[in-house]
Amino acid sequence: MAWPAPADSKTAVRRAGDRIRKKDFDQSDLDTLNRWRAAHGYIINTFQANLRTRTKNTPIPVAQRLKRAMTIIDKLQNGRALDLSSMQDIAGVRLVFPDIESLIEFRGRSHQSRAQHQLVNDPAKYDYLAAPKSSGYRGIHDIYRYKAGTLTGAKWDGLLIEIQYRTMVQHAWATAVELSDALTANRTKFSQGAPDNQRFFHLCSELLARRYEASVSCLPSASHQELVDEWTDIEQRCHFFQQLKSVGKQGGDGDLRGFVILIVQPEGELLVEPQRSYRGAIHRLLALEAEHPDWDMVLVSGDKDESLRSAFRNYFRNASEFVGLMEGAL
Numbered sequence: 001m002a003w004p005a006p007a008d009s010k011t012a013v014r015r016a017g018d019r020i021r022k023k024d025f026d027q028s029d030l031d032t033l034n035r036w037r038a039a040h041g042y043i044i045n046t047f048q049a050n051l052r053t054r055t056k057n058t059p060i061p062v063a064q065r066l067k068r069a070m071t072i073i074d075k076l077q078n079g080r081a082l083d084l085s086s087m088q089d090i091a092g093v094r095l096v097f098p099d100i101e102s103l104i105e106f107r108g109r110s111h112q113s114r115a116q117h118q119l120v121n122d123p124a125k126y127d128y129l130a131a132p133k134s135s136g137y138r139g140i141h142d143i144y145r146y147k148a149g150t151l152t153g154a155k156w157d158g159l160l161i162e163i164q165y166r167t168m169v170q171h172a173w174a175t176a177v178e179l180s181d182a183l184t185a186n187r188t189k190f191s192q193g194a195p196d197n198q199r200f201f202h203l204c205s206e207l208l209a210r211r212y213e214a215s216v217s218c219l220p221s222a223s224h225q226e227l228v229d230e231w232t233d234i235e236q237r238c239h240f241f242q243q244l245k246s247v248g249k250q251g252g253d254g255d256l257r258g259f260v261i262l263i264v265q266p267e268g269e270l271l272v273e274p275q276r277s278y279r280g281a282i283h284r285l286l287a288l289e290a291e292h293p294d295w296d297m298v299l300v301s302g303d304k305d306e307s308l309r310s311a312f313r314n315y316f317r318n319a320s321e322f323v324g325l326m327e328g329a330l
Helices: 010-021 027-038 041-054 069-077 100-112 152-156 168-184 195-213 224-238 240-246 278-291 305-311 320-329
Strands: 062-066 091-097 140-145 160-167 258-264 270-275 296-302
Touching: 010 027, 010 069, 027 069, 041 062, 041 091, 041 152, 041 160, 041 278, 041 296, 062 305, 091 100, 091 168, 091 305, 100 140, 100 160, 160 168, 168 195, 168 240, 168 320, 195 224, 195 240, 195 320, 224 240, 240 320, 258 278, 270 278, 278 296, 296 305
Parallel strands: 091 160
Antiparallel strands: 062 091, 062 296, 140 160, 258 270, 258 296
């Protein structure tokens, strides 16, 4: 497969990102962003192939995604990222583990592997299990810098990729947040939006951490009864949980193996477009983004249907696992 390589210097990418950040950009800057984004496909494929080998014959789903252009622009313009050329999560691979112990064990072995790729962060920096985010997010992220082992891969030397490690419980919570944001036009994922919505998911995170993982989240000093009482009060007023319970799953017709574009239209219908190659998928994605800038769409990949359905269940409107876990936690 002919993978697109970086076509612009880091200086050119940085300048384009700076103009986008200042909201003084034109189409050429967006073209630079998209070429830079597309160039990360090679390193995503390299990392996910290794991770799938290591998780073979286990229940751990591995899936990958290329960050959406609008999300990149939003990060730049809202101060969550300052430099497009050094943005760490344009490429991403996600693993979901049955429990914290298997997550920690797998990550520890990753850090001890002889792979040439460089772990950029201190291991404790993005450990949101030891120090949960104020939003209630829990999980662990690692950032790697790609180091080519062959002349073929030298074109991608230095590109960054984010590896996300979550447990099933943490992933159910994060999925519910993203689905609720889509349903209510909130930005709870980014600690923005309606206070009730944010507080509701703070409470959910704390209840789930205590019930299933013998841990705490963002509200460690509250008693269980205080958490339940406040959760009940918000739910009676806002019906966030009932809304998630009533959402019908979407199957997503089509073959979900290989490269797939998941598209959520404004009315909420999910479209699935499988693609035969990464290059073809990128061309189709860019065309769709230009034609339908208000649609929520993402380019993902997995080795089997279950991996994609599990890793990106918010696109399939599936909150059933979160609902069942919360009923137990309450």
